[in-house]
Amino acid sequence: MSTTDSSEHTKYERLKSKHREVREQHPESLSLRLHRALSWLQRAEIEAEQDRQDLDATFIFYWIAFNAAYAEESIETFQTDERSAFDGYFSKILHLDAEGVIYDAIWQEFSGSIRLLLDNRYVFQPFWRYLNGVPGHEDWERRFEASKQRIYRAVASMDTQVVLTTLFDRLYVLRNQLVHGGATWNGSVNRDQVRDGAAIMAFLIPVLIELMMENPQEDWGKPFYPVVD
Numbered sequence: 001m002s003t004t005d006s007s008e009h010t011k012y013e014r015l016k017s018k019h020r021e022v023r024e025q026h027p028e029s030l031s032l033r034l035h036r037a038l039s040w041l042q043r044a045e046i047e048a049e050q051d052r053q054d055l056d057a058t059f060i061f062y063w064i065a066f067n068a069a070y071a072e073e074s075i076e077t078f079q080t081d082e083r084s085a086f087d088g089y090f091s092k093i094l095h096l097d098a099e100g101v102i103y104d105a106i107w108q109e110f111s112g113s114i115r116l117l118l119d120n121r122y123v124f125q126p127f128w129r130y131l132n133g134v135p136g137h138e139d140w141e142r143r144f145e146a147s148k149q150r151i152y153r154a155v156a157s158m159d160t161q162v163v164l165t166t167l168f169d170r171l172y173v174l175r176n177q178l179v180h181g182g183a184t185w186n187g188s189v190n191r192d193q194v195r196d197g198a199a200i201m202a203f204l205i206p207v208l209i210e211l212m213m214e215n216p217q218e219d220w221g222k223p224f225y226p227v228v229d
Contacts, residue, residue: 040065062201070222113196123170
């Protein structure tokens, strides 16, 4: 798997070209899933261009690309634990990442940004539930400390799956803040989270798409909203 781009080609362009070469050998459901994910990857890269740099839009479009890639028809997104869905998907992805691209990104390239996100209460959902008066979340601080201790143990043992799943659990909170109008566009109070989240997604989403593209034998499930004639 290639993770580098020449100066002439974006990650989208390289992956789109690769997809054209192999899609005839893919199951229809996977080809549709990748086609959709690539379209949103392209849109995210447009927003990330230096002359635009809309971090909120960049993050949202990368998240849509991620959703297109991983979400399954069998998962009732609004009724089940999203974290469990992440866990199952990342378990499969990490098993297929024979070159350790994701491992290297988490423990080397983005280790500092990831640690800051995982240690940030503003992307920890129980904190917000407590502030909103949801019963049963008065102990959010204890939960937060327990979560950090679990992360520290995962970091000490270099458990990539625990860190990756917890990272996306936190990014999911950031996604909700943006998509559900819980933040101001280009606001000053959440810039660090959005900037770091967008940078992490910009690296990881193309890697996830390419791993799926290179492993059509895996059961990636049926995508939401199939094409209807």
